[in-house]
Amino acid sequence: MPELPEVETVCRGLAKALTNARITKLDARRLDLRAPLPENLSARLKGRRVLKIYRRAKYILIDLDKKETLILHLGMSGRMVIAHARIKAKKHDHLIFYFDHDVSVTFNDPRRFGLCDLAATDALHNHKLFSHLGLEPLGKEFTPLWLTEKLRSKKTPIKAALLDQRVVVGIGNIYACEAMFYARINPKRSAGALKREQINRLVPAIRKVLRAAITAGGSSLRDYVQADGELGYFQNHFAVYDRVGKPCKGCTCDVKKTGGVKRITQGGRSTFYCPVKQI
DNA sequence: CCTTGAACCTGCGGGC
DNA sequence: TGCCCGCAGGTTCAAG
Numbered sequence: 001m002p003e004l005p006e007v008e009t010v011c012r013g014l015a016k017a018l019t020n021a022r023i024t025k026l027d028a029r030r031l032d033l034r035a036p037l038p039e040n041l042s043a044r045l046k047g048r049r050v051l052k053i054y055r056r057a058k059y060i061l062i063d064l065d066k067k068e069t070l071i072l073h074l075g076m077s078g079r080m081v082i083a084h085a086r087i088k089a090k091k092h093d094h095l096i097f098y099f100d101h102d103v104s105v106t107f108n109d110p111r112r113f114g115l116c117d118l119a120a121t122d123a124l125h126n127h128k129l130f131s132h133l134g135l136e137p138l139g140k141e142f143t144p145l146w147l148t149e150k151l152r153s154k155k156t157p158i159k160a161a162l163l164d165q166r167v168v169v170g171i172g173n174i175y176a177c178e179a180m181f182y183a184r185i186n187p188k189r190s191a192g193a194l195k196r197e198q199i200n201r202l203v204p205a206i207r208k209v210l211r212a213a214i215t216a217g218g219s220s221l222r223d224y225v226q227a228d229g230e231l232g233y234f235q236n237h238f239a240v241y242d243r244v245g246k247p248c249k250g251c252t253c254d255v256k257k258t259g260g261v262k263r264i265t266q267g268g269r270s271t272f273y274c275p276v277k278q279i
Numbered sequence: 280c281c282t283t284g285a286a287c288c289t290g291c292g293g294g295c
Numbered sequence: 296t297g298c299c300c301g302c303a304g305g306t307t308c309a310a311g
Contacts, residue, residue, distance in 0.1 A: 003304060006304075034287075034288095034306075034307090058305075058306095073305085074305090075288095075305060075306080076289095076305055077290085077305095092289085109289095110289050110290065111288045111290085112287085113288070113306075114305090115306095153281090154282095160283095163305090165306080172304055173305085219304080267282095269303095269305095270302080270303085
């Protein structure tokens with residue numbers, strides 16, 4: 001799935017295309033995403049105006065009139081595709097939103113780990129999906145001091161802690177690996193045992209890699225595409241992610257000797273790191 | 280409370 | 296060519 005930079009990119013594309021438009025119709029072709037679609041969603045959305053589109057964690061939030069917000073999550077394989085003409089539904093096109101300026105937006109998600117909900121705008125922070133979430137990594141409050149306190153009692157590896165959305169949101173498998181590389185931290189290190197200097201490197205590393213990825217329009221792997229159909233290109237800048245046996249970014253080692261980037265499994269997920277630089 | 284592992288679902292690429 | 300396996304950007308739930 002799309003991690004924070006990809007979701008941010010999608011939100012910006014949707015905001016540009018949809019702000020102030022009115023929903024004329026929702027074609028809900030599949031009701032069994034990660035959670036069942038809300039009752040009568042199509043009827044409830046008809047005629048509603050889009051006020052604002054933004055992101056929280058990896059969720060796309062679309063504020064509508066009448067103080068309700070449409071919540072979308074892309075799961076692992078979700079995409080939003082904007083079209084300027086009536087489209088013919090393709091495989092895994094689960095939701096097709098039509099708007100009054102002849103734009104359609106299709107939510108396509110082969111694995112169906114994505115989700116769509118509608119909730120009261122004023123009560124979003126109490127919503128089941130949001131109430132447990134940690135800080136935004138690009139926000140002001142996300143500081144080394146704050147992160148130190150949050151990780152203090154954690155025995156899990158730092159890699160797992162970065163993926164824990166109760167600590168900090170938006171970081172997924174790619175950007176956890178990348179940020180730890182730039183911070184020169186071994187992913188196996190216990191989160192609570194990190195040294196002050198390490199956390200001092202980690203926070204800016206996270207912010208830097210997320211910002212750079214947003215600038216690049218996100219990472220397009222197998223099936224992720226920006227809302228406007230353009231491909232993001234950050235995958236061409238990965239330092240370690242998906243680079244087993246290859247040199248890490250800026251590597252001066254003899255890869256024949258060191259073996260280059262290594263892959264291990266943590267919490268059932270692949271971690272890529274440089275055993276030379278990340279200690 | 281904490282941590283770990285499995286589950287959800289589909290598609291793709293590699294090895295034989 | 297086809298089959299089988301492992302792997303894929305996330306989140307949640309059960310079990311220890």
